[in-house]
Amino acid sequence: MSAFINKRTKLVVQGITGRDGSFHAEQMKAYGTNVVAGVTPGKGGSKVAGIPVFNSVEDAVAKTKANTSVIYVPPAFAVDAIYEAVDAGIKLVVCITEGLPANDMMKVYPYVKDRGARLIGPNCPGLISPGESKVGIMPASIVKKGNIGVVSRSGTLTYEAIWALTEAGMGQTTCIGIGGDQVIGTNFIDCLEAFENDRSTKGIVMIGEIGGSDEEEAAKYIKKYVTKPVVGFIAGQAAPPGKRMGHAGAIISGGSGLAVDKITALNKVGIPVALSPIQIPALMKELLAGGKPLKAKAKTKKPAAKKAVAGKSAGSKSTKSTAVKSGLKKAAKATGKNKSVKR
Amino acid sequence: MKIHEYQAKEVFAAAGIHVPLGEMVTTPNRAEELAREYNAPVMVKAQVHVGGRGKAGGVKYAETPEAARVLATQILGMDIKGLEVKRILVTVAEDIITESYLGIILDRATKRPVIMVSPAGGVDIEEVAAKTPEKIFKLAVDPQVGLRNYQARNLAYKLYRDPLQVRKATDIILKLYNAFWKVDASLVEINPLITNTSGDVVAIDGKINIDDNALYRQPAIEEMRDIDSEEPSEVEAREGDLSFVKLDGNIGCIVNGAGLAMATMDLVKHYGGEPANFLDIGGSSNPQKVVTAMKIILSDPKVESILINIFGGITRCDDVANGIVEAFKQLDLKVPVVVRLTGTNEEKARQILKKVKLPYGDTLDDVVKKAIELAETTS
Numbered sequence: 019m020s021a022f023i024n025k026r027t028k029l030v031v032q033g034i035t036g037r038d039g040s041f042h043a044e045q046m047k048a049y050g051t052n053v054v055a056g057v058t059p060g061k062g063g064s065k066v067a068g069i070p071v072f073n074s075v076e077d078a079v080a081k082t083k084a085n086t087s088v089i090y091v092p093p094a095f096a097v098d099a100i101y102e103a104v105d106a107g108i109k110l111v112v113c114i115t116e117g118l119p120a121n122d123m124m125k126v127y128p129y130v131k132d133r134g135a136r137l138i139g140p141n142c143p144g145l146i147s148p149g150e151s152k153v154g155i156m157p158a159s160i161v162k163k164g165n166i167g168v169v170s171r172s173g174t175l176t177y178e179a180i181w182a183l184t185e186a187g188m189g190q191t192t193c194i195g196i197g198g199d200q201v202i203g204t205n206f207i208d209c210l211e212a213f214e215n216d217r218s219t220k221g222i223v224m225i226g227e228i229g230g231s232d233e234e235e236a237a238k239y240i241k242k243y244v245t246k247p248v249v250g251f252i253a254g255q256a257a258p259p260g261k262r263m264g265h266a267g268a269i270i271s272g273g274s275g276l277a278v279d280k281i282t283a284l285n286k287v288g289i290p291v292a293l294s295p296i297q298i299p300a301l302m303k304e305l306l307a308g309g310k311p312l313k314a315k316a317k318t319k320k321p322a323a324k325k326a327v328a329g330k331s332a333g334s335k336s337t338k339s340t341a342v343k344s345g346l347k348k349a350a351k352a353t354g355k356n357k358s359v360k361r
Numbered sequence: 362m363k364i365h366e367y368q369a370k371e372v373f374a375a376a377g378i379h380v381p382l383g384e385m386v387t388t389p390n391r392a393e394e395l396a397r398e399y400n401a402p403v404m405v406k407a408q409v410h411v412g413g414r415g416k417a418g419g420v421k422y423a424e425t426p427e428a429a430r431v432l433a434t435q436i437l438g439m440d441i442k443g444l445e446v447k448r449i450l451v452t453v454a455e456d457i458i459t460e461s462y463l464g465i466i467l468d469r470a471t472k473r474p475v476i477m478v479s480p481a482g483g484v485d486i487e488e489v490a491a492k493t494p495e496k497i498f499k500l501a502v503d504p505q506v507g508l509r510n511y512q513a514r515n516l517a518y519k520l521y522r523d524p525l526q527v528r529k530a531t532d533i534i535l536k537l538y539n540a541f542w543k544v545d546a547s548l549v550e551i552n553p554l555i556t557n558t559s560g561d562v563v564a565i566d567g568k569i570n571i572d573d574n575a576l577y578r579q580p581a582i583e584e585m586r587d588i589d590s591e592e593p594s595e596v597e598a599r600e601g602d603l604s605f606v607k608l609d610g611n612i613g614c615i616v617n618g619a620g621l622a623m624a625t626m627d628l629v630k631h632y633g634g635e636p637a638n639f640l641d642i643g644g645s646s647n648p649q650k651v652v653t654a655m656k657i658i659l660s661d662p663k664v665e666s667i668l669i670n671i672f673g674g675i676t677r678c679d680d681v682a683n684g685i686v687e688a689f690k691q692l693d694l695k696v697p698v699v700v701r702l703t704g705t706n707e708e709k710a711r712q713i714l715k716k717v718k719l720p721y722g723d724t725l726d727d728v729v730k731k732a733i734e735l736a737e738t739t740s
Contacts, residue, residue: 038675093574093577094577094578117574118574119545119572119574119575119578120467120547120572120574120575121467121504121542121545121546121572121575122575123472124467124472124473124474124504125504125505127472128472128503128504128505129505143674155644155674155675156674157673157674157704157705159704160704170620171620172618172619172620172621173618173619173620173621173644173674174616174617174618174620174621174672174674174676175618175620175621175623175624176620177672177674177704178621178624178672178725181672181703198619198620200467200469200547201467201469201472225620227619227620227623228623229469230469230470231469231470232469232470235470251624253620253621253623253624253627254623254626254627255627255630256608256623256626256627256629256630256636257623257626257639258606258608261606261639262573262606263604263606263619263622263623263639264604264618264619264620264622264623264639264641265619265620266572266573266574267469268619268620268623277627293627293628293631294624294628294631294725294726295624295725296724296725296726
């Protein structure tokens with residue numbers, strides 16, 4: 019089990035003959051993704067890494083029954099590629115390309131939604147369900163099959179978090195990079211919902227950054243609807259206001275979008291926020307040990323789990339982790355609340 | 362990308378929005394000449410990309426052409442929040458009766474352009490927004506339908522009662538909405554939108570931010586870029602295809618990926634250091650990018666150590682390692698460098714780096730702590 023992509027995913031690669039497209043088509047295929055087709059107008063009839071190439075997504079879908087598409091075409095053509103995929107009946111479109119104009123995306127978003135499709139990205143690393151399917155550019159070597167769902171606005175920072183989990187022996191159900199742009203197809207809440215509904219996901223890691231209020235909205239959603247433990251991370255505490263930090267979305271404007279506000283919002287609803295990606299697995303272990311409402315022994319287990327956290331953070335010499343600690347306390351309270359809600 | 366007030370007014374005028382007569386000048390002579398030409402009192406306004414120009418003394422009223430010259434002399438060369446004033450706008454002064462606010466922003470939450478109007482416009486609009494949010498009226502426009510006439514009219518009624526002024530404001534709102542799309546703006550703002558003694562509705566100050574991702578199809582806007590008003594190192598970085606923001610600290614950071622770059626900066630701060638910059642070398646980076654990145658960071662005399670943190674996905678660690686070796690050859694490196702390369706082709710990278718014998722960190726936390734230690738020994 020997993021979110022959005024799995025063994026049934028049949029992938030068409032848009033822009034398959036390009037430098038990035040061909041490289042990653044091969045990588046995805048090697049990982050075991052069912053890559054059924056590629057599209058490059060004018061290159062129909064050829065093959066890339068044994069994958070048949072078509073002139074249009076429509077042709078590719080007609081011949082191969084592809085249900086998912088991934089986009090590697092250059093920015094000036096990527097908006098068109100999203101429309102093309104959706105019009106061809108693709109239900110999941112993953113846009114890796116970065117640099118799409120936000121105003122175009124404001125029109126794309128409702129178009130995709132109205133047709134019952136989902137867009138992930140743009141400007142994202144894609145997603146991977148370890149052992150089942152990989153769509154995008156995430157390095158397969160860092161993931162491991164398991165029961166943690168990871169959702170993030172970032173790319174390499176996500177790898178850092180996934181790697182920390184894998185090193186700690188905590189595998190993943192699905193890792194999703196939703197992208198760092200202003201207007202994105204799939205946000206935290208969509209992914210939280212998917213993880214909440216996915217039975218094999220036992221815990222969720224959410225990696226946010228400065229800009230906008232998606233993390234605050236996610237915190238509200240988690241309080242209302244998510245019963246599984248969530249660990250957070252927010253990048254950009256050292257970022258000055260008014261400067262765009264690489265991602266189009268990562269900018270503190272008009273006193274909103276601050277990292278500290280996001281951390282507070284998450285802590286308030288019982289979500290501990292790690293100060294370094296390295297702390298994520300320990301925090302998750304703590305929650306998984308203490309956060310199971312139906313186990314009577316949960317309470318007595320907590321001190322032991324806390325020791326584990328203390329041990330870990332001592333290992334990384336981060337004794338200043340007050341935000342983390344207060345988050346943990348609140349987390350304990352919140353899981354208590356969950357108990358009564360559940361019954 | 363930000364453009365200046367005088368440039369924003371050019372965009373407004375092209376969209377058919379009434380702006381006062383004015384021109385950008387760079388000398389006191391020309392300022393006096395213009396004021397004489399206009400044969401009316403003028404405003405002399407500093408053109409810098411920073412808020413609070415007025416409060417900093419960069420916006421002044423000149424009754425006479427002679428006064429315009431004096432004020433222009435004062436304002437040109439003035440330092441406003443670290444930016445030197447090199448351009449001023451000389452524009453006909455208006456007799457203001459009321460001041461309103463009109464703005465359109467790309468709203469992430471609704472994924473729509475949101476129009477905001479307030480009858481309480483002027484310099485304190487942010488305070489109005491914070492203290493009396495009920496005085497700000499908002500409308501999220503469905504981008505598939507566009508702004509309907511009645512919607513613009515209803516917003517105009519929030520500003521004025523006089524039917525003629527409502528009609529004029531409706532027209533301005535519709536035109537501003539079109540301009541927002543036309544120039545691929547992420548923000549357009551008229552503040553204040555005034556009524557004057559003759560009953561006209563006029564845009565006397567404005568601001569436009571353009572979506573960087575759309576600049577490729579906005580050549581006229583790209584030409585408005587004022588390189589003088591940007592940090593030189595940031596200009597060099599942009600030309601080298603790097604994402605860079607200069608900060609005040611002593612630890613230079615070279616990272617791949619914006620999120621990881623921010624997280625690295627955060628950890629530097631957490632462990633007691635101060636990041637000197639944000640720098641993302643991006644994906645699939647060639648060795649030359651690393652050299653450029655090192656050059657830019659070394660041009661900052663405050664930097665006491667350089668931290669290179671790469672998590673290889675698309676980026677190959679060996680490419681970065683080659684870049685580091687190349688940088689050591691080309692540059693006179695006097696500050697210590699500490700490296701952490703992990704992920705794609707990590708082993709190859711370690712082999713390559715043997716040539717330069719750099720301190721190596723295994724984890725993110727490790728490398729950050731080492732960079733701070735090394736900075737302390739340098740200083």
